[in-house]
Amino acid sequence: MQGKRAVRLLPWPVTLIGAYHEGKHNVMTASWVSQVSFRPPLVMVSIAPERHTYGLIQKSGEFVVSILTADQAEVAQFCGSRSGRDVDKISALGLKTRSGQAVKVPVLEDCLANIECRVVATHPAGDHVLFVGEVVGGSAIRPDAPPLLMLDWKPGKFSPIGSG
Numbered sequence: 001m002q003g004k005r006a007v008r009l010l011p012w013p014v015t016l017i018g019a020y021h022e023g024k025h026n027v028m029t030a031s032w033v034s035q036v037s038f039r040p041p042l043v044m045v046s047i048a049p050e051r052h053t054y055g056l057i058q059k060s061g062e063f064v065v066s067i068l069t070a071d072q073a074e075v076a077q078f079c080g081s082r083s084g085r086d087v088d089k090i091s092a093l094g095l096k097t098r099s100g101q102a103v104k105v106p107v108l109e110d111c112l113a114n115i116e117c118r119v120v121a122t123h124p125a126g127d128h129v130l131f132v133g134e135v136v137g138g139s140a141i142r143p144d145a146p147p148l149l150m151l152d153w154k155p156g157k158f159s160p161i162g163s164g
């Protein structure tokens, strides 16, 4: 089906979704992430119910979107292929975290930016569920670093227009 081929050519950001409940912190890679409103600022993430992260967000009502930089492809690969049910991904990778400003979910010390969200709506979407979060805090850590992107399921780097 041509539509399936076409949809693979939609560029994706690569982020880590952080979630925390009852002392357990987990991160998973997610690309189906987008801002969906200015006023109020809303961000959505599409998460399959079988992910460990799904249960943590459902119970806590909070998540953090950490935008990854182009040099973090290995972090994305690891956090997108292992489950927090089986491995503590944060310790395994030695990711440094600190407290969030407005949510209990810790944020990453090394990424492009952390967006702190409180869930305001959930919508089923086929085999995934959309969590819509209001942006309640955030930090721009390395705003000038190139983001990690995906196109046609291959990781790559953003080149701004005019950068040669």
Ligand SMILES: Cc1cc2nc3c(=O)[nH]c(=O)nc-3n(C[C@H](O)[C@H](O)[C@H](O)COP(=O)(O)O)c2cc1C
Binding pocket: 014, 026, 027, 028, 029, 030, 031, 032, 033, 046, 047, 048, 050, 051, 052, 053, 054, 076, 077, 079, 080, 081, 082, 083, 084, 085, 128, 150
């Ligand atoms: C580049 C990339 C993007 C991904 N995007 C999503 C996504 O948007 N939604 C989702 O449910 N899973 C996505 N995944 C898969 C999850 O990251 C993966 O199943 C992960 O192991 C779930 O971890 P958890 O069980 O600790 O929550 C993606 C994986 C990769 C490698």
